[in-house]
Each structure stands twice: as C-alpha cells, then as structure tokens.
Amino acid sequence: MPRRRPLVIGHRGAPGYRPEHSRSSYDLALALGVDAVEPDIVVSRDGVLVVRHDTEIGSTTDVADHPEFADRRTTKTVDGAELSGWFVEDFTWDELATLRCRERLPRLRPGSASFDGEQQILRLRDVLDLVAQAGLEQGREIGVVLEIKHATFLTGLGFDYAALIAAELRAAGWDGGRWPLTIESFESGILRQLRDFGVRATYIYLLEAAGQPADLVAVHGASAPTYRSVMTPEGLDGLVGRVDGISLDKRSILAPDRLGRVGEPASVVADAHARGLRVFTWTCRPENTFLVAQFRRGRDKAAFGDYEAEWQFLVDAGVDGFFVDHADLGVAFFHGARD
Incomplete structure (x- = not known):
C-alpha cells in the first residue's frame, strides 16, 4: 500500500515572508495551500492562550x-x-494587544521585516477560527498543529495549563475531531493530561537532538532520560500507546558528519514506523544558514542553497510531515515528492 502524501505544515504560518505568528503569516500560508499551520502557545497573566514561540517577546514584538x-x-x-x-x-x-509583531531574523529576512509593526499578536482562538474559516472558504480540510510551550515552567507559576487549553479547544469546537488537530510538545506530561481531558487529537512528542525534557528534569533531576534515549528502539517502545508519533530536529535524521556531509539516514524513522508511530521533522528552510554544509551554495547566509536535495533526503528517509517556513516551496516540493 503506497504511503500517503507527506503533510506540509506552515511553521508559525509563513515566516519566510511575514513576521512569525502574525495574521498575515497565517493568511499567506493558508492561501499557499499548506495542509496545516503550527501555532505555538504560552499564557498571559490573566490566563489567555497567546500565540508566541517563546514566553520572552523582546525579539518578536515592539515591546x-x-x-x-x-x-x-x-x-x-x-x-x-x-x-x-x-x-x-x-x-x-x-x-499584549497593544504590541505589534516583528521579524525575528531581520538581517536574514529583510522582506519579512518590512512588515514589522503592522499587526498585533494573536490568541489561540484567533488562529483556530482563522483556520476553520479558511477551510470552509477553500473547500478542503486544513489542520492545526498546536505546539504547547514551556508546560512545566508555566504550570509552576500556578497556571492550570492543560485545563486552559482543553477549555479553549472545546469553546472553539476543535476538541472533538471536527477538524484535523495535532497537539505536540517537548514535554510528554502535558500531552497525557490533555488526553485525560478527552481532547481528540493526534499526539506528537517533540524530541530535541540533545538535552532532557523539562518535565522529567523537574522530577528526576540530572538523571532524567535524555531525548536521545527516547530515539532508541527501547525508548520508542515506551512511547507505543502513549503518543501517536514523534517530531525530530532534521539533523537527527540527516545525521551529518563533522564536515556536514550526509550518508545513510539515521534509523530512527524506520524504527518509529515499525512501532506504528508517525514521524515529523523540523524545520525545512531553504537558506544556506539553515542547511547542512553539503547542501550550501556560496557564502551568502540568506541565499538559497540546494535545499531540494536536502529535503529529498528527508523524503527518502520516509518522513510523514514537514514543517516549512516558505509555504509555497514546501507545498510545491513535498506534495510533488516521490519516495
């Protein structure tokens, strides 16, 4: 049976062209045909779920x-x-509503930075409603891949984070499977809590290339399991029945050597598939600065390298979903890719 077409996910909208998590970033990604968009969420002092990549907002707003x-x-x-x-x-x-969005990487993406100061930041509800409306207008299913940021940190400040998220999804009609919803986090505890709340979604465990999950460090300290240990066959065995898949830093799949050359893909994708787990990867970007050395062209960090060769390597590895900053390039390549 042929593998289904890879999922193309607009990472924070279309931040290759507009400031991340701005309304225009999401509008553009949806217009360019992504299968889903990815909002990151944190929490305001009064318990509003705010779409920002980090709790710190000095680099992405005019605060x-x-x-x-x-x-x-x-x-x-x-x-x-x-x-x-x-x-x-x-x-x-x-x-927060008085602040305006700014490009995180203005020197690398001056075109995006030209939109600085034009739009206020968004709430989760704004994005959920925007995606639902776009799906109706375009006559197709469009999903949301919701990334929950800093769960242990924010819970430690007294927020009932899981309850806030479940309530917001329920109020927006996104908790019952009406639209494609994926929930992901670098902390598995918050995923378990949302499952316990009965939120119907695909649950994806994000795995850094190095380090340890903050929720497990809070419990076990320095002896907490590493992300790397979760990528082993034994670690993946422990995820079966708990999550639906994993999402990896692309370098964990490309496995470049010290000179930035790739050979055979790491076995983690095949190992995960053998256990019925889906595999996503982040983030597919065309600029030289984000490519492994083998696929860079010239010395201009902002210039596009041979990104298609790098992306094809990931397709050949069997990845199921790709986070992209340039929605048009991602849709054109991954929807047309063959493995």
Whole structure:
C-alpha cells in the first residue's frame, strides 16, 4: 500500500515572508495551500492562550518601544536557560494587544521585516477560527498543529495549563475531531493530561537532538532520560500507546558528519514506523544558514542553497510531515515528492 502524501505544515504560518505568528503569516500560508499551520502557545497573566514561540517577546514584538512597559524587563530561568527581556506571563491580554509583531531574523529576512509593526499578536482562538474559516472558504480540510510551550515552567507559576487549553479547544469546537488537530510538545506530561481531558487529537512528542525534557528534569533531576534515549528502539517502545508519533530536529535524521556531509539516514524513522508511530521533522528552510554544509551554495547566509536535495533526503528517509517556513516551496516540493 503506497504511503500517503507527506503533510506540509506552515511553521508559525509563513515566516519566510511575514513576521512569525502574525495574521498575515497565517493568511499567506493558508492561501499557499499548506495542509496545516503550527501555532505555538504560552499564557498571559490573566490566563489567555497567546500565540508566541517563546514566553520572552523582546525579539518578536515592539515591546521595547513601549515606555509604559520598561519596568517589566526582567531576567528569568526558563527550562534551565537564563533569559532577559519581557515575558508574556507578566502582561494581561489587553496589554499584549497593544504590541505589534516583528521579524525575528531581520538581517536574514529583510522582506519579512518590512512588515514589522503592522499587526498585533494573536490568541489561540484567533488562529483556530482563522483556520476553520479558511477551510470552509477553500473547500478542503486544513489542520492545526498546536505546539504547547514551556508546560512545566508555566504550570509552576500556578497556571492550570492543560485545563486552559482543553477549555479553549472545546469553546472553539476543535476538541472533538471536527477538524484535523495535532497537539505536540517537548514535554510528554502535558500531552497525557490533555488526553485525560478527552481532547481528540493526534499526539506528537517533540524530541530535541540533545538535552532532557523539562518535565522529567523537574522530577528526576540530572538523571532524567535524555531525548536521545527516547530515539532508541527501547525508548520508542515506551512511547507505543502513549503518543501517536514523534517530531525530530532534521539533523537527527540527516545525521551529518563533522564536515556536514550526509550518508545513510539515521534509523530512527524506520524504527518509529515499525512501532506504528508517525514521524515529523523540523524545520525545512531553504537558506544556506539553515542547511547542512553539503547542501550550501556560496557564502551568502540568506541565499538559497540546494535545499531540494536536502529535503529529498528527508523524503527518502520516509518522513510523514514537514514543517516549512516558505509555504509555497514546501507545498510545491513535498506534495510533488516521490519516495
């Protein structure tokens, strides 16, 4: 039986062309034909689920230009990393709504940066409604791949994170299987909690190339299992029945050597498939700076390298879903790809 067509997921919308998580980023990704879009969520001080990649928002909004928020700048340790800036959980939604989106990588993506300051940030409900409406208008199923960020950190601040998410999905009509919903996190505990709430979704465990899950570190400390250990056959055995699949940093599949050359793909994709688990990968980007050395062309970091060769390697490895920043390139390549 032939493998189904790979899923193309607009990573934070279409951030190759518009500031990530902005309304125009999602509108563009949907218009360009992605199968799903991926909003990341964190929580405001008053419990609103906000679409941002991180709790720290200094690099993706104009918060630094707001003198009324100057005293909110602080330093925190989030999932073991010390960060300085402004944090979503220190603002109410009404305050956050006064901010405007900015391009995270302005030197690399000046075209996207030209849209800085035009749009306010979004709530999860905004994206859910936007995708549902786009599906009706385009006459096709479009999914949401919801990434839950910093679950242990935010729960530790007193938020009932899983309950907030379940309630929002239910209120929007996205909890019962009406539309394609995937829920993913680098922490498996929050996935289990949402399953216990009865949210119908495909559950995907995100695995970093290195490090340890924050929820397990909170319980086991330095002896917590590593992400790498989960990618072994024994680790994957432990996921069966708990999640529906895994999502990997593409380097975990490409397995480049010290010179940035690829050979045979890592066995983790085949091992996961043998256990009935789906495999996604992130993030497929065409710029030289994001490609492994073998596929770079020239020295301009912003120039496109031989991204199609790198992406074909991932297709040949059997990956089921691809996160892309340039929705048009991703749809054209992966919807036409053959393995």
